[in-house]
Amino acid sequence: MPRAVKGVLVECDPSIKAIILKIDEDHHHAFIVEDLDEDHLVVKEAKLAELKERLEKILEKTQMMEKDDDSDPDQPG
Amino acid sequence: MSGGNIRGFSYLENLPPITFRRLYQQPATSLAIFRRMLPNLAKVIVTTLLYNDKPIPLADLEALIRPESHRQREDAFSKLRRLHIIAEAADGISLDPVFKKNFRLALTGGGSHHSFGVPCNTPDKKNVTVAFLDEYAQKKFESILHFMVGTHNDTKPGDGVIELLCIGKLMERQGKGTQATITKNGFSFLLQEGNSQIWALLIQYLDYAEDLKMEKTDVLHFFLMLGSLELGQAYAIKTLTLTQRTMLTDMRDYGIVYQRKASSDRFYPTRLATTLTSESGGLRSASQTMDVATGADKADDEGKGFVIVETNYRVYAYTNSPLQIAVLNLFVRLTTRFPNLVSGRISRHSIQEAIKMGITADQIISYLTVHAHPQMRKNLVILPPTVVDQIRLWQIEGERMKATQGFLFKDFTTAQDFEDVARYAGELGVLKWKSVQKRCMFVTRHEQIAEWLKRRAAGGKR
Numbered sequence: 001m002p003r004a005v006k007g008v009l010v011e012c013d014p015s016i017k018a019i020i021l022k023i024d025e026d027h028h029h030a031f032i033v034e035d036l037d038e039d040h041l042v043v044k045e046a047k048l049a050e051l052k053e054r055l056e057k058i059l060e061k062t063q064m065m066e067k068d069d070d071s072d073p074d075q076p077g
Numbered sequence: 078m079s080g081g082n083i084r085g086f087s088y089l090e091n092l093p094p095i096t097f098r099r100l101y102q103q104p105a106t107s108l109a110i111f112r113r114m115l116p117n118l119a120k121v122i123v124t125t126l127l128y129n130d131k132p133i134p135l136a137d138l139e140a141l142i143r144p145e146s147h148r149q150r151e152d153a154f155s156k157l158r159r160l161h162i163i164a165e166a167a168d169g170i171s172l173d174p175v176f177k178k179n180f181r182l183a184l185t186g187g188g189s190h191h192s193f194g195v196p197c198n199t200p201d202k203k204n205v206t207v208a209f210l211d212e213y214a215q216k217k218f219e220s221i222l223h224f225m226v227g228t229h230n231d232t233k234p235g236d237g238v239i240e241l242l243c244i245g246k247l248m249e250r251q252g253k254g255t256q257a258t259i260t261k262n263g264f265s266f267l268l269q270e271g272n273s274q275i276w277a278l279l280i281q282y283l284d285y286a287e288d289l290k291m292e293k294t295d296v297l298h299f300f301l302m303l304g305s306l307e308l309g310q311a312y313a314i315k316t317l318t319l320t321q322r323t324m325l326t327d328m329r330d331y332g333i334v335y336q337r338k339a340s341s342d343r344f345y346p347t348r349l350a351t352t353l354t355s356e357s358g359g360l361r362s363a364s365q366t367m368d369v370a371t372g373a374d375k376a377d378d379e380g381k382g383f384v385i386v387e388t389n390y391r392v393y394a395y396t397n398s399p400l401q402i403a404v405l406n407l408f409v410r411l412t413t414r415f416p417n418l419v420s421g422r423i424s425r426h427s428i429q430e431a432i433k434m435g436i437t438a439d440q441i442i443s444y445l446t447v448h449a450h451p452q453m454r455k456n457l458v459i460l461p462p463t464v465v466d467q468i469r470l471w472q473i474e475g476e477r478m479k480a481t482q483g484f485l486f487k488d489f490t491t492a493q494d495f496e497d498v499a500r501y502a503g504e505l506g507v508l509k510w511k512s513v514q515k516r517c518m519f520v521t522r523h524e525q526i527a528e529w530l531k532r533r534a535a536g537g538k539r
Contacts, residue, residue, distance in 0.1 A: 001530065002498065005485045009509055009519045012478035020478075034485055034517070040510050042485050042519065055477060 007033045007042040014038045016055070023054050088280050089114070089297075090159055097161045099294040100301075101176040104183035105193050109301035109354040111180060114160065118142065119153035123162065127177065132169035148504045155505070155525045194302060197311040197343040205345055207309040210335055214347035217332025218275075225259050225267065226403040235330040245281035261435035264407060268440040275349055278331060286324075295320040303333065304354030306346040314342055384448045388461040390423045395450065407431050408441050423464065428471040438472035481509055486526070487517035501529055 012020070017039060024031045031051050033042040043051060092100075100106045111123060122138060142150045157163045163170050172180075183193075221234045225248060239257060242248040247263035250256070266274060279300055286296045299321045306312060314322060325344055328334045335345040383395040384405075392409045395418050396402060402419055405411065408431035411421035431441065442465055449459045489495040495516045502508040502520050511518035520526060 001534070002486045002489045002494070004523050004527065005487070007483070007485055009481045009483060009485075010478045011481075016477050034487075036510065036515070036517070036519075037512060040519075043480075045482060048480055052478070052480075059477065 005033060005042070006045060008045050008048050009036075010041050010043055010048075012039060017041065019055060019058055020051065023051065023058070090156075094161050096294060096297075098173075098175060100297060101173060101179055103298050103302070104179040105305045106298050106301045107176055107180040108183040109304050110160065110162075113304070113354040115156060115162075116149065116153050118146070118149050119156050122153060122157065123172065123180075126163070126170065126172045127180065129171075132166060132171040134169040135165075138170060148506065151501075151505055151525075155528075158528070159524070194306050194312040195316045197313045201311060201337075201343065203337065205309075205311070205335065205337075210309065210345055210347045213335050214332040214349045217330065218349065221331070222267065223400055225263055226400055227256075227259065235327075237327050238330050241278065241281055241285060244285055245278070261433075264431075265435045265437075265440065267404060268436060268444060271349075272352060275331070275333070275353065279353075282327065286320075291320045291323070292318075296324065299324055301354060303328075303346055303350040304352075306351055308346065308348055308351045311343040311345055314344060382448050382450045382454065384445055385450045385453055386423070386445055386460055386464055388463055390464060390467075391420065392423055393418060393420045394448075404444070407434065407436060423468070425471050425474075428468055429475055432472055432475050438468045441468055481519075481521060483507075483509060483519055483521040484523040485517060485519050486523075487515075489516045492516070497533075498526060498530070502526055 010020070020031070020041065020043075021035070031043050031047045033044055035041050100110065111120065115123065121141070125138065125141065126133060139150065154163075158165075162173055162176050164173055171177075217234075221238055221242075224234050224239070225242065239248070242263070243250060243257055245262075246260055247266050248257040249260050251258070266277060269277070283293065283296055283300075287293050295318055299317075314325070317325070325334060325336065326339065328350075329336055331349070332347060333350045335347055336343070383401070385393040385395075387393075392405070394401065394405055397417055402411070402414075405419065405421075408427055409421045409423055410427040411419050413420050428438070428441070432438070442460065446459050453459055486498065489498070492513075495513070495518075499508065499511050499518055502511075502518060505522075505525055507520040507522050507525070509519045509521060
């Protein structure tokens with residue numbers, strides 16, 4: 001009989017996946033249940049929010065987001 | 078759309094079998110579940126079985142269904158199994174006896190179950206018209222929506238309603254005794270269509286009622302009964318159970334029923350109640366709820382749309398309603414306000430703020446579409462495609478990873494096993510990912526597959 005494991009399937013780019021793998025490694029493999037292929041992996045449901053947060057933090061450091069200009073160009077001042 | 082897919086309502090599918098057995102004891106409830114929760118094919122199966130005293134072999138039933146519709150067939154059967162409507166034995170399939178008996182009663186009448194409510198035929202002192210009920214329901218429900226966005230309206234919803242909104246995490250209080258403020262969930266609740274909103278509240282109520290030691294089935298009976306009542310007709314209170322009488326007070330606060338006085342011996346279901354279990358209830362869109370909420374003039378149908386979106390992402394909204402402005406403010410950066418107009422701009426920042434609050438790009442687009450100004454409706458494509466695409470792109474940009482909850486199946490013994498299960502999962506539409514080499518797959522629901530595996534292991538059939 002096959003086994004079923006509860007979890008969350010994460011689809012992402014290979015680049016993002018590499019970061020997730022790194023996060024997992026740094027935290028004693030607390031996140032990943034199974035590494036499926038280059039752009040899919042299964043993580044623990046309870047850990048998803050934390051993983052997202054950590055990922056955002058790392059991306060913030062490494063990526064330069066263009067500043068969003070909210071001002072209206074057609075309006076003076 | 079065949080019923081059952083509405084968030085909130087689908088929660089009912091996960092009730093334990095014993096609850097269903099009890100639910101089927103009332104004809105009105107059986108009928109409501111049939112009408113609202115079953116896909117069309119499942120309805121056909123139920124009606125086929127209904128007046129057959131003997132069980133029908135599975136093969137005979139399957140012969141009724143086109144072979145190429147196996148996906149719908151599996152869906153229908155699994156729904157029926159999950160709702161415990163059908164029972165399977167060695168000699169075939171039959172309906173659950175309690176369901177069968179009460180569903181027949183619902184269709185043909187008879188019995189003294191009072192489950193469709195007892196009409197109150199003595200004339201009421203004050204005439205209650207349908208128009209009055211509509212207005213009453215609107216006012217009540219509107220006050221809830223207004224309260225959620227924090228516009229100060231003259232009618233504040235009852236404390237019970239506020240409590241429920243807080244428990245359901247649609248609103249939250251920072252500290253004791255402070256004003257409740259709207260949460261992320263609350264915002265996406267606001268953009269839902271009317272019927273889903275009401276069900277979302279009722280489901281919340283159901284959970285809450287259990288904490289108050291109210292009988293869950295009693296509460297559910299009442300909800301589903303409300304759906305089969307007739308608008309404009311008064312119903313007697315004396316046949317209701319004690320729990321249900323307590324509920325009436327709360328239902329009054331939502332605008333679902335009307336009672337002139339708390340001590341009155343009758344109640345009137347409003348339109349919110351009578352559309353609970355009908356499929357047409359879903360037609361009331363978010364826009365109409367908004368119109369209800371903002372008290373937009375119903376007679377003036379053409380005046381519905383008020384939003385103009387330009388290709389340069391500028392937004393002009395001809396409104397002075399605080400609720401509509403508050404909703405627009407969720408995803409538009411509003412800059413100027415005039416007596417009858419607000420204007421602003423959609424920007425990456427404003428959209429991503431909205432997405433952070435749990436609002437989806439599709440919700441924003443559909444809101445803008447249904448509220449588009451008549452002038453914009455003259456175009457073949459209502460919203461400028463560049464804006465629509467950009468809103469979607471902004472959403473994708475924020476999603477670095479796409480997460481889907483579900484189950485990973487692994488350790489299949491043979492390749493054949495794997496193939497079979499993968500095909501079955503594909504037919505059900507629950508398969509998200511599979512790998513032949515690794516012999517594992519990811520599915521969104523496991524109940525049906527587990528059941529199928531069990532049956533296969535037991536019977537070696539199919």
